[in-house]
Amino acid sequence: MxxxxxxxxxxxxxxxxxxxxxxxxxSHLNPNxxxxxxxxxxxxxxxxxxxxxxxxxxxxxxxxxxxxxxxxxxxxxxxxxxxxxxxxxxxxxxxxxxxxxxxxxxxxxxxxxxxTRYQAHTNVLYDLKLKPTSVTVAHGWTFQGMLASGTLAALTNSATLITNSQSLSDDVKYYLLNIQDELDYAYIIGGTDTLSTSVENEVDSYIKP
Missing domain, CATH: 3.40.1010 (Cobalt-precorrin-4 Transmethylase; domain 1)
Known part of the structure; x- marks a missing residue:
């Protein structure tokens, strides 16, 4: 046991x-x-x-x-x-x-x-053409949220987005706008002292009905 x-x-x-x-x-990938x-x-x-x-x-x-x-x-x-x-x-x-x-x-x-860290992160998401059906949103200035959300994002095939505590950056907003047609779920990582209700409401506005 x-x-x-x-x-x-x-x-x-x-x-x-x-x-x-x-x-x-x-070592776990196909040799080719x-x-x-x-x-x-x-x-x-x-x-x-x-x-x-x-x-x-x-x-x-x-x-x-x-x-x-x-x-x-x-x-x-x-x-x-x-x-x-x-x-x-x-x-x-x-x-x-x-x-x-x-x-x-x-x-x-x-x-x-x-x-910025926000632009740098969305640059990668665009280049890999990742259009997930869900996202995890973590605070971009503290490591705890990003660290804690990594496994969840991988298991749910979510894109991890980072932001500040009060609002989404323009880069993140534009990325969400681009995946809006596929997006049906979001995980907000941390309490309202980490990511405010206004951030949650902003993210929710991009989720398809």
């Missing part, structure tokens, strides 16, 4: 661990699959957390970089595989242009950075 075994998956640093997890992800990856900042939690559900849905490993350099563990993973697309995600201020240019040495790069 209970847990039969425990395995620790860990690297020496925050940059060493994601490639180990990425190896496990790819050409894998793609997300590249996110290892210094800003929201950049990687905001794409976690999309990564789970698409079976894309998430690898981390520093703002101005690519750690050796990330380079080694990128060199090992013939990659489909390298998606660079997060804010423009989180990952420098020079890092994006260097990533082009490892495969085709799609630069999905945005000027």
């Amino acid at each position: 209970g847990i039969q075994d425990i395995e620790r998956i860990a690297g020496a640093t925050r940059y060493d661990t994601p490639p180990i997890i990425g190896e496990r992800v790819l 699959t050409v894998p793609s990856v997300f590249i996110a900042s290892g210094e800003n939690f929201e950049d990687s957390l905001s794409v976690a559900s999309a990564a789970a849905d698409m079976s894309f490993p998430i690898l981390l970089v520093k703002s101005d350099s690519i750690p050796e563990a990330t380079k080694n993973f990128l060199q090992k595989y013939d990659l489909g697309t390298i998606y660079v995600v997060g804010k423009q201020s989180s990952i420098s242009d020079s890092v994006v240019e260097e990533l082009k040495n490892y495969g085709p790069v799609e630069d999905k950075r945005g000027t």
